[in-house]
Amino acid sequence: xxxxxxxxxxxxxxxxxxxxxxxxxxxxxxxxxxxxxxxxxxxxxxxxxxxxxxxxxxxxxxxxxxxxxxxxxxxxxxxxxxxxxxxxxxxxxxxxxxxxxxxxxxxxxxxxxx
Amino acid sequence: xxxxxxxxxxxxxxxxxxxxxxxxxxxxxxxxxxxxxxxxxxxxxxxxxxxxxxxxxxxxxxxxxxxxxxxxxxxxxxxxxxxxxxxxxxxxxxxxxxxxxxxxxxxxxxx
Numbered sequence: 001x002x003x004x005x006x007x008x009x010x011x012x013x014x015x016x017x018x019x020x021x022x023x024x025x026x027x028x029x030x031x032x033x034x035x036x037x038x039x040x041x042x043x044x045x046x047x048x049x050x051x052x053x054x055x056x057x058x059x060x061x062x063x064x065x066x067x068x069x070x071x072x073x074x075x076x077x078x079x080x081x082x083x084x085x086x087x088x089x090x091x092x093x094x095x096x097x098x099x100x101x102x103x104x105x106x107x108x109x110x111x112x113x114x
Numbered sequence: 115x116x117x118x119x120x121x122x123x124x125x126x127x128x129x130x131x132x133x134x135x136x137x138x139x140x141x142x143x144x145x146x147x148x149x150x151x152x153x154x155x156x157x158x159x160x161x162x163x164x165x166x167x168x169x170x171x172x173x174x175x176x177x178x179x180x181x182x183x184x185x186x187x188x189x190x191x192x193x194x195x196x197x198x199x200x201x202x203x204x205x206x207x208x209x210x211x212x213x214x215x216x217x218x219x220x221x222x223x224x225x
Contacts, residue, residue, distance in 0.1 A: 033212065042118075042202055042215030043158065056212050090157055092213075101146055101206055103213065105157040 002026060004093050004106035012112045013081050021076045021109045023091030031055070032074040033103060034066060035090040043090055049074055050096055078111075086113045117141060118205050120216035129225050133190040137203030137216055140184065146206035147179055149188045151199045152218065158202055162188065193223040 003026035013019050025032050031050045035043035045058035049068035063079040072093070078085060088110050092103035118139045127133045135149075146165055150158035162177040164170045164186065170177045176189040186205075190197055200220045204213040 035213075035215075040217070042204075042217045043213075045212055045214065048212055058212075088157075102148070102160065102163050104160065105150075108157045 002104035006106040025093035029093040
């Protein structure tokens with residue numbers, strides 16, 4: 001167990017809807033990163049939040065957005081869902097420091113878009 | 115060319131054998147390197163991190179890094195059926211925590 005929690009575990013939505021996924025980081029960590037993992041592929045970096053600000057973004061459209069709260073928990077919001085958004089969404093927490101960028105993953109949220 | 119490439123596998127070894135997993139990366143500025151294990155339907159679990167050239171050992175696992183060749187590997191000694199999983203190689207640039215992952219190598223250890 002990493003101490004990183006995510007909710008919900010599973011979610012089914014229809015195309016065009018909006019979804020919010022939540023993540024609580026491990027105690028002592030100040031950075032949260034979100035990843036999308038399609039079946040048979042490695043996780044793809046969506047964005048990272050540090051001190052409540054977006055701190056880097058991968059190749060994802062603006063309909064993917066996020067927030068980080070003062071307690072370092074985070075949300076991932078996806079608008080106008082598309083079928084290709086079906087994936088495992090992973091939250092990873094870490095402590096940003098010199099050579100201490102090890103990430104610990106939560107259990108993930110499985111999103112199915114119909 | 116992908117930024118992080120792994121042997122596509124699947125890789126099958128008998129119980130007790132050494133499993134060798136390989137990974138190459140394209141960004142010469144990469145600073146941190148990680149191996150994760152992912153069981154089917156589960157999230158990635160950190161096995162090893164390595165930052166300097168050479169070998170790093172932790173129990174049955176040894177990570178090897180060669181920055182000049184842009185190559186990182188994971189050796190699993192005395193492989194067990196419980197080691198059967200997909201192994202993901204992750205590489206971080208100078209910025210913390212923004213990992214680029216390979217697509218993983220699926221390992222099966224046969225009793």
